[in-house]
Amino acid sequence: MPLRFYNTLSQQVEEFTPAADNTVRMYTCGPTVYDFAHIGNFRTFTFVDLLRKCLRANGFHLNHVMNITDVDDKIIRNAVAQHKSLDEYTKIYTEAFLEDCAALRLERPERLAPATEHIHDMVDAIQKLGPHTYSSDGSVYFKIASFPTYGKLSHNDFSGNLSGARVDVDEYEKADARDFALWKTPKEGEIFWDTEIGPGRPGWHIECSVMAIKYLGDTLDIHAGGIDLVFPHHENEIAQSECLTGKPFARFWLHAEFLMVEGQKMSKSLGNYYTLRDLVGKGHAPEAIRYLLASVPYRKSLNFTIDGLKSAAIAIERLRNFKLRLETDRYADGVNQQLAERTALASAAFTAGINDDLNTAEALAAVFEFVRDANSAMDSGEFRAGNTPDALQFLNLFDSIFDVLKATAKAGELGDGEIDARIEARTAAKRARDFKLADQIRDELLAQGIILEDTKNGVRWKRK
């Protein structure tokens, strides 16, 4: 089952393997830590996490770098306004970001690279870019006219269109509207670094080129991010990097589509702007959020709704119930061959879906079809003990990508031993046909978040 991804560069689905060895060199654009990340940011970061897990499931090792943009106009403005140092300010949001990622079970990349720790690497790169740059009022710009294939990622044609206009887009003087800043001279009261190319701070794009090349080499296997970064950010990264190394910057470019909220674009003014902590604070399980973000294939815009979140929570619950049943019910010895075959088919269909450009919707369909089949077999007594390992293995395969089956632990819950004792007491009451007492015990446990289920093989319980 070959692994395929849609490559923004070629505008086609291509088979993927790493260029050099079995290790995938991957760079993904991380957060700008000027505020709490919102659910739209996490759509992209969840996609990246699925990508990691998918690559690993295909037997590849990962060397993945993600940047933390900890210096930019907004950060400087906010830090100054709050009388904080840059570090004080960005530390707050960097830590919040990492907490949020942990809540969503997003794996930590092999390296997180803060821009401010690479200022001198960037200065070196800007110097090396020499003929592709020019200075103006203390700032340094990249001259896109010096890079003939500029526009190849976003499929824009800039030839013939490069001179004339003198636009003051960024409050700096540029020779051409499309030229972009590599180094920005400080304005009054702004934070700056004193360097060989003068005082200032890096432009946004250069950090990614520099850190990617430094840690991963001249040519990346995969570069990924949100679709809004295609132009100008990734286009500019290509220009800088390829002028620096003379080699293709990345083989595969993957971009996640945007997210909408309740059918509308997310915006603070519409009141549909959610951070992860908003949603968790309202009682939505991080797993449900993760599931919803993961369930829509990344190249399709995702309509994030509270109803959808509830549906996601219920869907997860069904899968968890199935797993619990698999682990607690007892079945006759032997193997149901027909079911074993269907398990294998479901597993293959799941992998095929994931490997087909991360078609998570297709993969999920295989999971739910299997769950229905297996539950039916259990109900009709056709399920055999020998089918359990395969079924659990398939669920593990599913969870190795989706990672939603384990419930997020809550503080202050009853211990297992205590629960078992209460269940004993209830079973005794039932035997004595004292249903009133039995129900009372069940209700008490429920009030503490423990759900009891009577099955033909005895009582089982789960945490709410």
Add this chain to the structure above:
RNA sequence: GGCGCGGUAGCCAAGUGGUAAGGCAAAGGUCUGCAAAACCUUUAUACGUCGGUUCGACUCCGUCCCGCGCCUCCA
């Protein structure tokens, strides 16, 4: 205006040139002391519009309408 993505059942959402996966919701049923869980049945004469190609299109081509993204910072 340029570039890119999309419009499939109440909602979310796959998919193929030969007549529509899956999830949620809804209704009915089975099982159960009651629940819970689970299962079964039902729910798109039809895939935005109008044309074209074809023996046949939701799937290809063109038109139009609508939504979204980028073109200035942005996941």
